[in-house]
Each structure stands twice: as structure tokens, then as C-alpha cells.
Amino acid sequence: MSRVALLGATGTIGRATAQALVAAGHDVVAMVRKEPALHLPGATLRRADAGDPASLMHDGFAGEHFDAVVSCMASRTGVARDAWAIDHTAHCHALALAERCGAAHFVLLSAICVQKPRLAFQQAKLAFEADLIASGLRYSIVRPTAFFKSLSGQIERVRGGKPFLLFGDGTLTACKPISNRDLAAYIAGCLIEPERWNKVLPIGGPGPAITPRQQGEALFGMLGMEPKFRSVPPGFLGSIAGALGFASRLIPPLGTKAELARIGHYYATESMLVLDPATGRYDAAMTPETGSDTLFDHYRAIIAGEAAPDDRGDHAVF
Template sequence: MKDGAQHKRILVAGASGTIGHAVCEALLADGHEVIGQVRYHAPLPTGFSAVFTIGLNDPDELATQMKCVQPDVVISCIASRSGSPKDAEAVDFRANLNLLKAAEGVGANHFILLSAICVQKPRLAFQHAKIAFERALKASEIDHTIVRPTAFFKSLSGQVERVAKGGKFFLFGDGELTRCKPISDRDLATFIVDCVTDPERRNAVLPIGGPGPAMSLREQGELLFEVAGKQPRFHSISPRLFTGIAKVLSLGAPFSGWFAEKAEYARIAHYYATESMLVLDAETGEYSAEKTPEFGEDTLRDHYREMLKAAR
């Protein structure tokens, strides 16, 4: 917290999630008064002034609870778990909208939204839901800050256990189709909490990545093998596989919600296999590592080292 900054009463929606938990820890360390909204009772940092489990899909009960806690600032770290159209509409848009209206009702003066950098190039249901809420937030009288992080360390950790056991690292194409500047939970939480007291981050959309350089999927794999002390072994998968699966499943979508959801999952997989998580340069239409801001100190190398240590 900057010198002379005022401690604030802050409600964190999604406090039991990975990022929400880290945000709460950072807020408490900065001396803010923190109220947590969670989906269920879960282990949380000590020091909360209040915790409530009222769902964000109940606007009346949410408004009542908001009147009880009277936050100055609301931080939303909620996100749909599956990315399916139904879940995205319910969480990424509707739940956030209910939260915003409740915040407006009690005179909160700042709403900080954890969004995603991939909304720059929307093709998926959850991206469109996030953008729809971003528009509503920008139109609100409450000051807003929209944080759009690149890839999380967690999203790049799915192959650690397999590599630790001697398996191959899966690539899409040649492994050079996409790049990102991954950021740790702790660094992202620090960035979000700094938005509370930094006036220059008000009414702004802020893309943010971790300390560079931008890394391709192949480079992530090479790093993981290096840290594991193993010779690199890769297996390539064509992203077109996901396109084919989506087309087949879409045939059943008009008749079954199950087919519709699975088709969307295949489209999500194809998107992440082919699109970089970097700032999209409006002039060139290309992803730009240079224009993607960097923040923090935690590195993917250190994260892999800790994960491999735990896997042994």
C-alpha cells in the first residue's frame, strides 16, 4: 500500500478460489478490512471481518447481505468453471451483474473485475459473457478497474506429473503456435490489490503478464524437462483434431445440452491451442509480447521446481 493510503472495507467475491484466496491474503497483509463471499465454507486466511455464502444468483438476498457489510470496494474473482454457455451466462455475466447492482445499491465507489486477456478476440461463450459484463461495468456510475491477466501458472502445470514420471510433453503443432507471459497467483493478487489505492488504475482496462520473456508451448516443455533433469520428449497433436470433434458434437447440440456443452469444450481447447495470451495489437492485428505489460517476480521455472519437488 502506498504511503498515506487509506484502509478500505473490501468485499471479495470468489474468496475461496485460487486467485480470490491470494487476493484476500494480500488485502489482509495490507491492512484492509476484508469481507469474503464464497460458494461454500472453505479454509480461508484468518482476519476476515465477515464471510457469507449467499449465492450471487439470488439478487434479493445478495442486496440484503450487501447492506449489512457496506463495502467501499468490490473485487470480483468469480469465473465459470466449465466455460459452457449456460455456466458462462450464469456466472461470468449474470452473477457479476447482480454483484454490481448490489454494490451500486450501497454506494460502493470502486468495482475491480478479474477478467481475462482472451476476451480481446472473442469466439467462445464465456468470452462473450465476460465482455457483456465489462460493458455493463463501464456504463455504471461506480469507478471500475478491469484486470485482464495472461496465462496462470496453474494453467501451465497440467503436464508436470506426467513428465515427472518419465512421460512425454504434448505439443499443439510444432509447439510454436502460441505464446504467453504467465503470472503467479501471488503476483496477480498483488497487482489487483494495488488497484485499490492507485488512482491511475481507475476506470481502466489493464492487461497484465508475469515477468517475461513470452514463452511458447515448446519452450515451456523444454523448461520443464530442464528443471526435471530429463531429456526432452515431445508428442505433437494437431489442433484440427478439436475442430473435428466440435463439428461432430455440434450435430447433436440441437437435441441435447450434453452435446452442446462438449462441443463448446472442444472449441475452447482449439482456441487455447491456437491463440496466444498476449496483448492484441490493434494496428497490426497480431499478438505483441512487447505491448504485454510485465509484473511481479515469480517465475515459471521456480513454480515447476516446487511442483516437481512435491511430485517426488
């Protein structure tokens, strides 16, 4: 058993990770920014703002000893100001406190998309990954593929008789989606599995890799409906991003909308799989797998009313 400081426990992955850590027998202290309307059985909740170094030090870590720090913390929007404040600066404060409180291990939830960084939040994540590696602390950097919630936004749309929206023909990208539960178990396992120490760890759910068209075809099949697709040109969001970026020179607040459009374009055109450095192509076979939950089982559970529709937050494209 380890005493673990958990950051980012209010997010969907953070909540699942808290449960996985508690189930593994760890003493978990979850540090949350707001007074939590959050129930994490077996974990201790502390109100501490990770974006405020003084709050994190005095209210969160409180001068106590921790064996490990696990961070599932991430910026909500991914725009530059938010990304650098949370994905980099707040994590740097947490790293300094981890060292001060005697932690031997820092487990970081990152993202597989940092392999091809073109966005502010990717640069911020990579900057902290480099800081963590250089710190000398034992680390595990987990880079998951697509989450179920990011691929479940069209269920109600299709059930209501509307077409499934695709970029291009729907085969431009692919991923090995991973569930909250399977990813949380993998993150918790980093504390006790030496082969996951001092490594960058890309991870997906059980294969095979699936494309957006395959997601749509499966969804129509589950609903007993004839497949009906509508194609959106892949460059559509890119054009919007360019126009908003130009307009932001005169109206600065449009810069945020431009960055969100760039994020949407990135996910519409890049696969969430391991990028083969030798070929520069995404490779499903090189993308490790874990767990047993499948995206299509998740679809079935939502359709049957056994699971609530996913709250996709600020990163929803459709």
C-alpha cells in the same frame, strides 16, 4: 483502509486476493456460496450465493456500507449457460448492490482472451465489462494472461516417462504467465493506484514470453531427462468440437462437450498476450508485466515437493 466486499474467494486467485487485501490493511468481507471449509486469516466469511440476488443482498451485503467491491468470480466451465449466469448476470446483481451500498470502486478480474471473442464465456465477460464501464462507478478491469496452474498439467506426465504434448510444433502460441500471488497483489493495488482507475488493464507476469515448446524443454531440463515431445494437430480439438456440435442436434447434452472442445481449441491456438489492434497480431512487447514469480520457479517448487500440484479444474486440456 477500505471496507471491501470480495466475491469469488474460494478460487485460487480469490484466496490469494483475500490475503493480499488483508495484508494491505483492508477490512475484507468474503462472500462464499457454500459453508466454507476455507481459512482466510483476517477476513470475515459470509455464506451468500452470488447467483441468487436475494441471498447476495440479504446474506452478503446485508445493507451495510462497503467502500469497494472486488470480484474474482468466474464460471467454472465456461459453457454458455454457466457463463451468462455467472460472468454476466451474477456480476450485474453485484454491481447493483455495490452502488446501493455506497461503493466507490469495482475491481473486476476478467481475462485477456476476450480481445478475440469467439466463445460464450468471452461474450458474457465483455457484456459485463461494458455494463461496468457504463455504470459510472470507478472501475478497474484486470485482464491477466495465463495462470501457472493452466501450464503445469504435464509435470507428472513427463516425470512418468511420457512425452510432453504439443499442438503443432509448440511455437504457435506464447504467454507471459502470472502467479496467483503476483496477480493478487496487482488486483489489490488497483484500490490505491490512480493510474489503474477507469482502465482496462492487461497484465502478465515477468517476461520474456514463453511458448509451450519452451515450457517442455525447461521441464525436461529440470528433471534431467532427454526431451521427448508428441505433436497433436492444432485442428484436432476443432474437429472434435465440430463433430460434437453436429451430434448435439440429435443429442442436446453433447452441446456442452462441444463447447468445452471449442474452449480447448481456442487456448491451443491463441496466444495470451496483448493483441495489437494495428496489426491484428499478438505482441509480447505490448503486454505489461508485474511481479517476480516465474513459471519455471513454480515448476521447480512442484518437482521438489515444496508446492502441491495444481488443481486445474474444468479447463484442463491435457
